[in-house]
Every structure is written in structure tokens, then in C-alpha cells.
Amino acid sequence: MLEIKNLTKSYGEVLALDRFSLDLGKGEVLGLLGPNGAGKTTLISILAGTLRDFTGTVSFLGRDLFSDRGLKNRLGVVPQDMAFYEELNAMDNLLFWGGLYDVPRADLKRRARELLDLVGLSGRAEEPVKRFSGGMKRRLNTAIGLLHRPDLLLLDEPTVGIDVQAKVSILEIIRNVGAAGTAVIFTTHQLAEAETTCSRIAIMDRGRILAQGTLDELVRIVGERDIVEIVGEFAAAPFSEALQDLAGNGVELLSVADGLASLAVADTEQIPRVMDRLFRHKLAVADMKIKTPSLETVFLKLTGRSLRD
């Protein structure tokens, strides 16, 4: 359904997308995970048609996404901004935004009512949006992107700044939309969101996909190894130096910063060896945790940093 090939976009000297390629099938829900500056929003903006001056090709439903204006009717976008008119009520907003697509007026009203039901706003349909809570506004923002039953839905961090209840509701909508056959790409910082919502996850950093697959496929990248998280009073450089001779012998340093380090160990018997090296180099350890592999450890392994960095 969607085929992205070698998409490259730079802002001056900064490369935001670096020969980015991706395929997406019908009904697939792809979570784009990555830290700030990874290129997620740039990708969404190019696909949405709001960013130009890039190279590469994007084919959607077998046609060039950027030259076939008719494809805009098949594409839904939910931007990070609350892009609607706060002085109007929810119904008027849906009718206006839906009207910009080629949806017949009678169908549009029915569809608007359906969506208000879906996002739990049917009881507030006639109320000015400015009175809505942040979560309600996010739900309306999402509903606007679905009015014309798009084949591809792009969501840029749709759960930013809202309460847990609203977040759960929006993620549920995304899952249902995917189940109904719409392909979805959504960007997020939240590993848990991606874990629970997406059929496929792509980890991005510095404009490229580092790894992609289902959650199980990604976890296998780390392997069956345990993850050891060490907290203490140490600097990154002496810590790496202390464990240098263990690298490749059942211990892999995933990430290290001043006072915090993550290691993957083949088995727990490696842990005393690690501690021995640290004590010998006079590095003070305050705490240590053993974790099973997760998306977070995959991210750490691939990018060398936490998603929150």
C-alpha cells in the first residue's frame, strides 16, 4: 500500500532523513519510535504533503503520492498541534474539516456522529471546543483525521500531554482503525504505547531506521540475555575501561553515562566478574538491577541511549 524509497531531507547541514525506506501493508499499525531529532515528524510531514525539498519517492496505492492530488482524499493526518477551531463546537469542526475532503454532506453528518460516538464526545457535540479538556481535544483531533475513511492514517505523537484515560482511548481507536483495514503510522516517545498498539515497530535515530519488526522480533536482537542496570558514582570513561576485557566474553556494554550503565550478560554468572572489575578499578556501585529484555533494552542497544535522552 505504501512504499517509501530513499527519502532524504536535510535542514541546512542537518540530515533529518537519511535514505529512509519503508513498506507498509493494509491494516498494519506501525509505531515509529525514536528520540527527539530522530526524523519522525519530518517523515510524517513529508508524507502529509506539508514539507517539500526532499529527494526519494513515495508510492501510495500504486501511485506517486506527491503528484496525484486525488490521493489526498485517501490520506488522513492527525497532527501534533490541536488544529481545529476552538470557538466552534465539535460537530461544526467535524463538518468543516470533513467538508474539505470530497465527502458528500449527508454522509459527512452521519460520519461525524459516528466518530463523536467513537471518541466518546457525542454528549458534548454542541459545546464549544474551548471548554474541552486536553484529552477531549486530542480525541477530537484524532476524529478529524478519520472523517473521510482514509486508507492511510498518519498520527504525529497523538498522545502527548494527556491523561492516562484519554491515552488509552486514543490507542484503542488506533488499534480499531488498523483492524478495520486502514494502514497506520504513528510516532511516539512511549515504548509502552508502541508495545501495546503496534503490529510493527520501527526504531529510528538520526534519520534512519535502525531496526524494525514485531515486538518479539526486536527483542530477539538483544537475544536471551539478561540486562543489568548499574547505578553508582562513576564516570563513563573509566567504567568502559574497567569492563574492556569482558567485552565479547559474555558481557556487552549497551550504554554508559556518568552514574548509570546498562549491560547485557549471557548469564547471571557473569555478574560477579563485572562487580570484581568495577571494585578493582575503585568504581563505587550504589545499586544494581537485573531485567529481562524489553523494547527499551532493544532501543538502548540500537541507539546507545535511553528514549528519554
Place this chain on the structure above:
Amino acid sequence: MRRLFLILGNDVRRHLKAPLVVAIFIVIPLAMTGLIGVVFGPRTEGSQLPPIAVLLVDHDKNLVSKFLLGAFDVDQMKKMFQVTVTDEPEGRKRMEAGKASAMVVIPERFTLDLLEAKPTTLLVVKNPAEQFLPDVVEEFMNTLAVILSGAIQAFAEEARGIRAMIDSPLASISWEALGPELGKAQKKMTSAEKYLNPLLIRLREEETQAAGARTRFTQADLFSIILPGMAIMFLLFIVQTLMRDILSERDDGKLRRMLTTPLRPLELIGARLLGGWVMGVAVLLVMVGVGTLIFRVTWGPFGYFLILGGTASFWTAAFFALFYALVRNRNQAGALGAPIILAFSLFGGSMMNPEAMPKAFRAVGILTPNRWFIDGAAAVRDGRFPLASLVILAGTGLILLALAVPALGRRTSV
């Protein structure tokens, strides 16, 4: 085209849901027009000054002082003055209480001094709390003093005779002696009569009666002059405010969202321009309606005025489309917009009569839409088609539009 009208309808709906801004911009010019008209306009019959309260204290109680009192008793004077004769202590009390505009004190021996051709003084006590009414009394007394002085000098010989008799006890007045004195005075009066009656110089009121002109300049005429100037000034403010969406929608992400839909940038630009124009015309029509109903403003042929208003709104929409395409952000627009409108209004004649402005101001004024709209409105008021104003406003409006569309195109592209 369907989407253009969809955006236009949405804009109108939004502004109707939050009408306060538009309402304020309609009410302010009407209120200012009303205020200026009431303060500076000609007064109608009902708004003439009330009679001026004057206190008269007569210490003389003699022939001439009675003449002075009598002068206030003439019908014409009764309309102007409300005279109360009182004694001085009571008069001063009432003046201090602010119950009269002025108090005139006629001194003792006033008549005798005059008849002896000696200088004498009338005292006029004025109420400082009042601005000009006491001055009216003073001027009136001055006039009387001049008349009396002149009369005494003209009848000096007779006055001396009468003076002598006033000093005599009533029983000793010789009517035989008084007779010739009065006879001489009468002779002078008779010989003067041909000059005095009818008076050689009389005042006559005259008003121009040019063809088609109204006979009297009324308050409604003043409103008719002020309101078009105010209307164009606030039309600029309203269209500036409503077209600010061009910037705000860019800043808050609505523009980006619109561009993800099949909407074409040109449709969006068209909608913004059309929206500014429609709102401008609607606001002008409201002002015309209210101006006609409340201020009795005469606009001239309505069709001509509608064409003029529509053209001025077009100019305004094109100007602000270009303005918003050129400014960087909302702060810059806010900082520049109002000063530009105020400069247009100052030089263009919305704030003062162009004829009363320095030459340099008037020269700059022809570069403003205000000047051409005001000139056009004056032409329409006189029943003429405002061709010059329309040509200038439409011509420069088209130039602005030609500059605005590509500039806005760059603004709406991403």
C-alpha cells in the same frame, strides 16, 4: 470553488459565534460620530441656552438706574436674561451659592453723576464656576454703558437742566421751567428721528439658497461628514483583525492541516480575500443602517454608496492580504497594523477635515484609502457618481492584489 465557500462560511460562522470584536469596531465609530456631532454640531431649537440668571442691585433708585432695569424688561431681553432685583448682601449670598451667572450693582448717585457728566462705575460680579454666561452679561452691560454714555453726552445741556430739578424739592419744580427743557430735548429727538427711525443700519439675516442645497446646516449634516471618515477607519481595523487568521492559522497548525486535504492554496487565498471583503461590506452596511436610523445621516444614492463601500472593502482586503503576507509574525503584525491604520486615518481625513490640515498632510492624504473613500462619500452625498474615488481605489486595490497573491502563496506553501 466549493471549498472556498466552505472556508468563507466557516469564517463567517466563527465570527458570529464570537461577535464581540466586530461589535466593538462597529459601536466605536458610531459612538465617536455621535459624540463629535453633539459637541461640535450646530444647535437645534430645543438645545438653545437657558435664560441667564442675573441679579440686579440698585443703590441709586433713580431715573437712569430705572432705565437700566427697564432695559432688561424688554421682550427680547427677557428671553435671554432672568433678572432678579435684590439687595447687595442677599445678592452676594446667592452668588456665593452659585445661583446666578452674574450680579450687576448700580452704585449710589449713579443717575446724578451721569447727569453731571461725571465718570461712574457699574459693578459686574461674575460667577467663576460658569464659563461664558457671565461674560455675556458683562458684554451686555458694556453695551448699555456705551449707549448711556453716548446719550448723556448728546443731551448734556438738557441733562444739566434735569439734574437741577432732581435736586429741588418736588414742590418747587417749576413745570414752566421743565417744559422748555423737555421741549428742547424733544426737538433734538424729533430732528434725530429721521436718522433713528427707521434706523440707518439694520441687521438682516440671510441664508444661501443655491440650487439643490439644503437651507440650513444641521447636526445630521455634520454626522454625514464625520461618519464616512470613521467608517473607513474602522473598516480598516475590522478587516485587519479578521484577516489575522492568515497568520494565526499558520502559527497554530491549522494551515498545515488544511494543506493535507485536497484544498488548493489558491482556494485558501481566495477564501481569505473574499472573507475580508464580505465582512467589510457587511460592517459598512450596518454602519450605514445605524447612521441613517440614529443620526439621520444622508448618504446619497444607495447604489452609488454600495459600489463605493464594496470597492473600499476590496482595497482593504487586498492591502491586508499583502500586509499579512509580508509581516513575519503576529507580534510584528500587531505592532505595525494599528500605526499604519492611524496614519492612514490622520492623513486621510478620518480624524480631521482635510481642508483644515497643512498642505503637506493633504498631499500625503491622497495616498490613503481614507481620503478617496471620504471624497467619494461626499460626491455620493451630493448625488454624483464617485468615479475618481472608484478608479483610484479599484486600481490600487488590483495592484495590491497582484502583489498579495504570490506573496501569500509563498506564505501558505510549506
